Amino acid sequence: MAEAMISPLVHVTTENPNPIQPPGKIHVYDVSKSVMETIGKNYGVVTHSSIQSLVKDADIIVIAVKPQNCPVVFKEMVGHCNQDAKVLSIVAGKPSAEFVAGTGLKKIIRSMPNTPAMIGEGVTVWSCDPLVVTAKEQNTIRAILECLGEEIFVQDESFVDMSTSLSGSGPAYIFMLIEAMTDAGVHMGFPRHTAEKLVHRTLLGSTKYAMETGEHPAVLKNNVTSPGGTTASALFQLEQGQFRTVVTKAIWACYRRSLEMGGSDSNVGPGRFVGPKFTPPGSEFDSDSIKQPKGKRS
Ligand SMILES: NC(=O)C1=CN([C@@H]2O[C@H](COP(=O)(O)OP(=O)(O)OC[C@H]3O[C@@H](n4cnc5c(N)ncnc54)[C@H](OP(=O)(O)O)[C@@H]3O)[C@@H](O)[C@H]2O)C=CC1
Numbered sequence: 001m002a003e004a005m006i007s008p009l010v011h012v013t014t015e016n017p018n019p020i021q022p023p024g025k026i027h028v029y030d031v032s033k034s035v036m037e038t039i040g041k042n043y044g045v046v047t048h049s050s051i052q053s054l055v056k057d058a059d060i061i062v063i064a065v066k067p068q069n070c071p072v073v074f075k076e077m078v079g080h081c082n083q084d085a086k087v088l089s090i091v092a093g094k095p096s097a098e099f100v101a102g103t104g105l106k107k108i109i110r111s112m113p114n115t116p117a118m119i120g121e122g123v124t125v126w127s128c129d130p131l132v133v134t135a136k137e138q139n140t141i142r143a144i145l146e147c148l149g150e151e152i153f154v155q156d157e158s159f160v161d162m163s164t165s166l167s168g169s170g171p172a173y174i175f176m177l178i179e180a181m182t183d184a185g186v187h188m189g190f191p192r193h194t195a196e197k198l199v200h201r202t203l204l205g206s207t208k209y210a211m212e213t214g215e216h217p218a219v220l221k222n223n224v225t226s227p228g229g230t231t232a233s234a235l236f237q238l239e240q241g242q243f244r245t246v247v248t249k250a251i252w253a254c255y256r257r258s259l260e261m262g263g264s265d266s267n268v269g270p271g272r273f274v275g276p277k278f279t280p281p282g283s284e285f286d287s288d289s290i291k292q293p294k295g296k297r298s
C-alpha cells in the first residue's frame with residue numbers, strides 16, 4: 001500500500017513535469033531490503049537502513065506496516081522523532097490512542113486509503129483531533145491525500161474502521177466480481193481480453209452513470225430489467241444466491257476484523273449483540289441490531 005501512496009506523489013507527465021512531492025523529499029524504510037530497494041529504484045525515493053535514521057528529521061511519518069508489526073516500529077521510533085512530527089497511519093484497526101502510547105508523539109492522523117490510489121483514483125477516509133493537529137497541518141495532510149484520489153475527513157475515528165470494510169478492502173470485492181464475470185464470459189467462449197473489456201467497461205460505465213445521475217441504484221437496476229427479460233432471470237439467480245446478504249455479511253465481517261485487529265470489541269453487526277452492547281468511542285449510536293449514527297435511520 002505504501003507504494004500505492006508513493007506512486008501518485010511522484011508521478012510526472014509531459015503536461016505536468018513537476019511531481020507533487022520531489023522523490024528526494026520522500027524517505028522510506030522497509031524491513032524487507034529487496035522491497036525497499038525496488039521502491040527506491042522505481043520511484044527515486046531515498047532509502048534508509050533503520051527506522052531511527054528515517055524518522056530523525058521527518059515532518060510527516062507514514063506508518064504502513066501490518067498492525068502486528070506496529071509495536072516493533074513504535075519501539076524503534078521512541079526518542080528519535082521530532083516531537084512536533086505528524087504520524088499518518090494507514091494501519092487497519094489500530095486506534096490513534098495506541099500510536100500516542102507507542103510513539104510518545106501527539107499529532108496522530110488515522111487514515112484508510114485504498115489501492116486505486118496507485119493511479120490517483122483512490123478514496124481515503126481520515127481523522128485526527130483538531131485540537132492537537134492544527135488547521136495548517138490538516139491542510140498539508142489533505143493535500144497529500146488528495147494526490148491519492150478523493151479524501152473524506154471524518155470527525156469520529158470509528159468511521160475510519162468502518163470505511164475499511166467499504167473502501168479500504170472494497171477493491172478486493174470488486175476485483176473478485178471482475179474475475180467471476182470475466183471467467184463466465186470465457187466459459188461461454190469469449191476470448192479473455194474481450195470478456196475483460198466488456199466487464200471493465202460495464203463496471204466503469206455503470207459507476208460513472210450512477211455517480212453522474214445521482215439516481216438510486218434500484219431505479220437504475222429497474223431500467224435495465226425488461227419485463228420477462230434476460231436481466232430478471234439473472235437477478236433471480238443472484239437473489240437465490242443471497243447476493244446482497246452475502247455482500248452485507250462480508251462487509252460486517254471486514255469491520256469486525258478491523259476492530260479485532262485494533263484490540264476493540266468486535267461484537268457488532270446483525271445478530272451480534274449477545275454480550276454487552278458496544279459503542280465505538282466518540283460516536284452516538286442506536287443500539288438496535290444494525291448500527292447507524294443517530295438520526296440516520298430511515
Ligand atoms: N493493502 C491495502 O489495500 C491496504 C492496506 N492498508 C494497511 O497498510 C498496511 C500495510 O499493508 P500492505 O501494504 O497490504 O502490507 P505489506 O505486507 O505488503 O507491506 C508492509 C511492509 O512492511 C514491512 N515491515 C514489516 N515489519 C516492519 C518493520 N518493523 N519496519 C519496517 N517495515 C516493516 C513488511 O515486510 P515483511 O513482508 O517482511 O513483513 C512489508 O514489506 C497495513 O496496516 C494495512 O492495514 C490500508 C489500506 C489499504
Ligand SMILES: O=C(O)[C@@H]1CCC=N1
Nearest residue numbers: 091092164168169170
Ligand atoms: O486486508 C487488510 O487488512 C488491508 C486493510 C484494508 C485493505 N487491506
